[in-house]
Amino acid sequence: MRLTLMKEDGILTARLSGELDQHSAAQVRRELDRALGDPSVKRIEFDMKEVSFMDSAGIGVILGRYRTVSGRGGSMGIGNAPRNVERILRMSGVYTLATERSMR
Amino acid sequence: MKNELRTSFSSLTQNEALARGVAAQFCMLFDPTVEELSDVRTAVSEAVTNAVIHGYGHRNGVVGLDLVKEDDLLTVTVRDEGRGIEDIELARRPFYTSMPEAERSGMGFAVMEAFMDSVEVESEVGRGTTVTMKKRFGRNG
Ligand SMILES: Nc1ncnc2c1ncn2[C@@H]1O[C@H](COP(=O)(O)OP(=O)(O)OP(=O)(O)O)[C@@H](O)[C@H]1O
Ligand SMILES: [Mg+2]
Numbered sequence: 001m002r003l004t005l006m007k008e009d010g011i012l013t014a015r016l017s018g019e020l021d022q023h024s025a026a027q028v029r030r031e032l033d034r035a036l037g038d039p040s041v042k043r044i045e046f047d048m049k050e051v052s053f054m055d056s057a058g059i060g061v062i063l064g065r066y067r068t069v070s071g072r073g074g075s076m077g078i079g080n081a082p083r084n085v086e087r088i089l090r091m092s093g094v095y096t097l098a099t100e101r102s103m104r
Numbered sequence: 105m106k107n108e109l110r111t112s113f114s115s116l117t118q119n120e121a122l123a124r125g126v127a128a129q130f131c132m133l134f135d136p137t138v139e140e141l142s143d144v145r146t147a148v149s150e151a152v153t154n155a156v157i158h159g160y161g162h163r164n165g166v167v168g169l170d171l172v173k174e175d176d177l178l179t180v181t182v183r184d185e186g187r188g189i190e191d192i193e194l195a196r197r198p199f200y201t202s203m204p205e206a207e208r209s210g211m212g213f214a215v216m217e218a219f220m221d222s223v224e225v226e227s228e229v230g231r232g233t234t235v236t237m238k239k240r241f242g243r244n245g
Binding site for chain 1: 117118120121124139142145146149150153156157206207208209211212214215218
């Protein structure tokens with residue numbers, strides 16, 4: 001799993017690439033939490049375009065980061081998920097927590 | 105004609121990708137759709153992760169993954185000899201997890217059920233857990 005992070009205007013954009021499972025979740029969590037250590041980050045956006053596989057371990061990662069940003073009054077966005085990833089995201093209900101960028 | 109593949113591997117999270125790969129490769133025998141293949145990969149990943157983190161709790165152990173093809177029917181069995189499940193009905197409930205503090209979402213069994221035709225769980229506390237999942241291929245043409 002490769003992670004590309006960008007920070008701009010209090011928005012952390014995380015572009016994930018590869019397979020997000022229990023094994024890669026630990027690394028993703030660590031890198032995201034390091035970036036979220038900056039209290040000026042008020043919104044996290046997950047770009048799922050390059051995620052080739054994800055299971056419920058990935059949902060745990062997303063929900064955990066959502067908790068962090070919402071705890072400081074922030075918001076979350078999720079976009080570009082391929083079909084197989086989209087199905088599991090929908091099942092989990094995380095989309096109901098996500099908002100469009102303009103609503104941050 | 106019946107065709108079987110029986111494997112066992114160390115209970116390490118790094119073997120999840122391997123288990124998915126083996127299952128996907130076996131499924132090529134069914135001439136699967138992209139979606140069918142992804143269903144099986146995801147369900148296998150959920151069951152194997154559970155065996156590693158819940159069954160063995162990261163202790164050393166052996167996870168069994170058996171794949172059987174009978175015509176268009178796939179049977180996948182994931183087996184551990186770990187701690188077992190006390191209340192299977194509770195464990196299978198969507199969003200139930202015994203490890204909320206570890207950022208688990210409790211979706212594993214729900215995902216297996218959604219992506220496979222049937223999921224059967226047998227477990228004995230202190231003895232281990234066996235998850236048997238079935239899927240019929242070629243449903244959508
Ligand atoms: N092989 C197993 N051995 C022991 N307990 C298990 C096993 N598989 C599942 N369980 C129990 O069943 C519960 C539900 O499993 P499920 O996969 O649905 O959720 P989870 O693993 O807790 O979270 P998630 O899969 O979303 O990361 C687990 O929390 C665990 O207590
Ligand atoms: Mg699970």
